[in-house]
Each structure stands twice: as C-alpha cells, then as structure tokens.
Amino acid sequence: EVQLVESGGGLVQPGRSLRLSCASSGFTFGEYAMSWSRQSPGKGLEWVGLVRSKSYGGTPEYAASARGRFTISRDDSRSIAYLQMDSLGAEDTGIYFCSRGYTIVGVKYYFDYWGQGALVTVSS
Amino acid sequence: DIQMTQSPSTLSASVGDRVTITCRASQSINTWLAWYQQKPGKAPKLLVYKASLLQSGVPLRFSGGGSGTEFTLTINSLQPDDFGTYYCQQYIKFPLAFGQGTRLEIK
Numbered sequence: 001e002v003q004l005v006e007s008g009g010g011l012v013q014p015g016r017s018l019r020l021s022c023a024s025s026g027f028t029f030g031e032y033a034m035s036w037s038r039q040s041p042g043k044g045l046e047w048v049g050l051v052r053s054k055s056y057g058g059t060p061e062y063a064a065s066a067r068g069r070f071t072i073s074r075d076d077s078r079s080i081a082y083l084q085m086d087s088l089g090a091e092d093t094g095i096y097f098c099s100r101g102y103t104i105v106g107v108k109y110y111f112d113y114w115g116q117g118a119l120v121t122v123s124s
Numbered sequence: 125d126i127q128m129t130q131s132p133s134t135l136s137a138s139v140g141d142r143v144t145i146t147c148r149a150s151q152s153i154n155t156w157l158a159w160y161q162q163k164p165g166k167a168p169k170l171l172v173y174k175a176s177l178l179q180s181g182v183p184l185r186f187s188g189g190g191s192g193t194e195f196t197l198t199i200n201s202l203q204p205d206d207f208g209t210y211y212c213q214q215y216i217k218f219p220l221a222f223g224q225g226t227r228l229e230i231k
Binding site: 035037044045046047050061062063064097099102107108109110111112113114115116117 | 125156158160162166167168169170173179209211213215216217218219220221222223224225
C-alpha cells in the first residue's frame with residue numbers, strides 16, 4: 001500500500017525557515033517524481049513544485065510563488081522528499097501536501113497518491 | 125502560464141442526478157488533464173487522468189471528456205458519497221496548475 005506521510009509543520013515567525021518531510025512507503029521511491037502542493041485556509045489547491053526522479057535528471061520545477069524561496073529535494077536511500085521553505089510570509093500559511101508524480105514520458109506529471117498534509121502557520 | 129477555470133463554482137444536486145463540471149484551459153492542453161476529488165480535511169484523490177481515463181478503483185459513474193481547451197467531468201447517478209470539491213489540473217507543461225475548484229453539495 002502506497003503511503004505518504006508529511007511532517008515538520010508548525011507555527012513559524014515571518015521571515016524564518018521551515019523544512020517539511022514526506023516519508024514514503026509501499027512503492028519504489030526512486031522511480032517516481034515527488035511533488036508538493038498547498039492549500040490556504042478555505043481556498044483551492046496550488047501547485048508548489050516537483051522534483052523528478054533520477055531517471056529524468058532529478059531536477060526540480062517550481063511555481064513562480066515558490067521559485068527562489070523554496071527548495072525541493074529527495075533522499076532516495078531513505079524514501080523521503082523535502083520541502084525547504086525560506087523567507088516565509090503570512091501568504092505561505094496553509095496545508096502542504098506531498099504527492100507522487102506519475103509520468104510516462106518524464107515531462108507530464110499528474111498525482112496519483114497524496115499524503116494527508118502538514119499545517120504550516122506563519123505568524124508572529 | 126496556463127490558467128484553468130472551472131464552472132460552476134458551487135453545485136447543488138440530488139441523489140440520482142447527473143451532474144457535469146466544466147474546466148477550461150487558457151490555451152490548448154491536448155488531453156493532458158486530470159480531475160481530483162477532495163473532501164473536507166482530507167487529501168485530494170485522483171479520479172481521471174489523460175482527460176478521460178478512469179483511475180483504478182474509481183466508480184464507473186464518473187467519466188471525463190474533452191480535449192484542447194474545454195473539458196468535462198460527469199457524475200452519473202449521484203451518490204451521497206460524491207460530495208466534496210472537485211479540481212482539474214493541467215499537466216502539459218510547467219508550471220502545473222489547478223482550477224479553482226467546484227464545490228458539489230448534495231441536496
């Protein structure tokens with residue numbers, strides 16, 4: 001059974017950093033891209049970014065709102081994906097979901113499994 | 125960047141009804157579209173990918189269609205468990221993008 005479990009959320013002051021983890025099991029982690037999306041309170045889903053599998057270069061892609069402040073990485077030996085968030089602001093408050101990115105050709109990704117999410121609150 | 129627009133924003137229907145949600149892309153995305161269902165406090169669940177292919181385990185009353193810029197998600201014979209918010213997502217190119225969501229309420 002595929003399982004994705006986010007951790008590392010919490011209350012953080014504006015301007016500070018936070019790192020989320022996504023521990024994965026039930027599939028060969030290294031063969032899949034891993035993605036992060038978020039949901040502000042009462043709002044819709046917003047894609048944050050993705051890191052490709054090593055087969056497709058292991059490179060990241062980011063939404064404009066994340067580029068330059070957020071870094072997505074992966075540790076295939078531990079089956080964990082990370083979201084490092086720097087210079088956080090109130091607009092970054094929300095639930096952060098990790099998901100498994102499914103692709104056939106390595107350039108088109110949708111998300112077939114999701115974690116339950118981690119709540120991040122940015123406030124002084 | 126590609127913008128995704130869903131309609132309606134909210135939909136109220138009765139058990140047994142057939143409902144259709146529309147998703148429009150700001151430019152052609154061929155059939156690189158997925159649909160998700162999200163219930164309050166829960167993670168999204170993949171329903172449809174490649175515009176019309178049903179994810180394993182999804183009930184056959186769900187169906188997806190369309191290509192280019194206009195897409196639909198249809199639920200035949202609505203069931204009480206189908207309440208929630210539905211999102212489309214384009215994945216033809218980065219940045220990936222979701223629609224704003226359609227909230228489905230059961231009367």
